[in-house]
Amino acid sequence: MAGFTPRITEMVDLETPIVIHPLQACVTEPMKPWLDTILVSGSLHVYVSQSSRGELVMGSSLDPYEVHSTRSTLDFVEGLTSHMLDMFPFLSNVKVVRQWAGMADMTPDFAPIMGKTPIEGFYLDAGWGTWGFKATPISGKTMAQTIANDSAPDLIHSFRLSRFEDYELTGEKGAASVGH
Numbered sequence: 003m004a005g006f007t008p009r010i011t012e013m014v015d016l017e018t019p020i021v022i023h024p025l026q027a028c029v030t031e032p033m034k035p036w037l038d039t040i041l042v043s044g045s046l047h048v049y050v051s052q053s054s055r056g057e058l059v060m061g062s063s064l065d066p067y068e069v070h071s072t073r074s075t076l077d078f079v080e081g082l083t084s085h086m087l088d089m090f091p092f093l094s095n096v097k098v099v100r101q102w103a104g105m106a107d108m109t110p111d112f113a114p115i116m117g118k119t120p121i122e123g124f125y126l127d128a129g130w131g132t133w134g135f136k137a138t139p140i141s142g143k144t145m146a147q148t149i150a151n152d153s154a155p156d157l158i159h160s161f162r163l164s165r166f167e168d169y170e171l172t173g174e175k176g177a178a179s180v181g182h
């Protein structure tokens with residue numbers, strides 16, 4: 003449960019290195035279709051796509067501070083929109099109509115924690131950071147296998163919790179495309 007994983011693991015006395023950072027996004031008023039792909043700038047750390055309703059959906063990297071809050075900030079929208087105008091000056095009169103923040107479970111190597119834990123019957127599928135929903139089908143499948151067999155399939159071995167004790171991290175910083 004993104005944003006609440008540390009509270010839940012605390013209930014069973016399980017330590018993980020997950021910390022919570024906000025991740026913000028925003029949406030503009032609808033426009034006629036002009037963008038039929040998702041654009042990501044690795045140097046400006048922003049992304050934009052256009053929804054089927056014509057709104058631009060935009061976001062950037064994680065907020066740099068650890069906080070358990072879904073409050074969105076003016077600082078975020080100012081920074082993001084100035085980068086958007088660097089790329090697309092013609093957007094200068096387009097209004098931002100909504101902005102929000104979610105809480106992201108962050109691990110030190112930007113990879114999720116999946117599989118068994120030292121506590122019998124307590125499995126973890128957390129720490130998905132900024133890119134968890136694109137992995138949902140395969141994480142559902144592999145976690146179902148883990149629970150049914152009480153053993154994680156090889157495919158998710160690199161995401162085991164014990165990697166942090168074994169110093170065998172799984173660097174996935176590039177998976178989100180924008181910077182962290």
Ligand SMILES: Cc1cc2nc3c(=O)[nH]c(=O)nc-3n(C[C@H](O)[C@H](O)[C@H](O)COP(=O)(O)OP(=O)(O)OC[C@H]3O[C@@H](n4cnc5c(N)ncnc54)[C@H](O)[C@@H]3O)c2cc1C
Nearest residue numbers: 003004025026027103104105128130131132133134135136
């Ligand atoms: C602004 C923003 C943009 C993002 N963009 C992307 C993106 O482009 N691509 C991407 O792949 N990922 C993206 N993510 C990240 C993605 O949303 C997360 O990594 C993913 O949702 C984490 O999945 P999760 O299952 O760990 O937690 P969650 O998605 O938080 O799921 C936890 C579920 O548990 C439910 N729940 C809560 N309490 C209880 C309870 N007591 N009993 C039962 N159920 C309960 C909640 O309702 C929720 O449905 C983005 C996140 C944010 C905030």
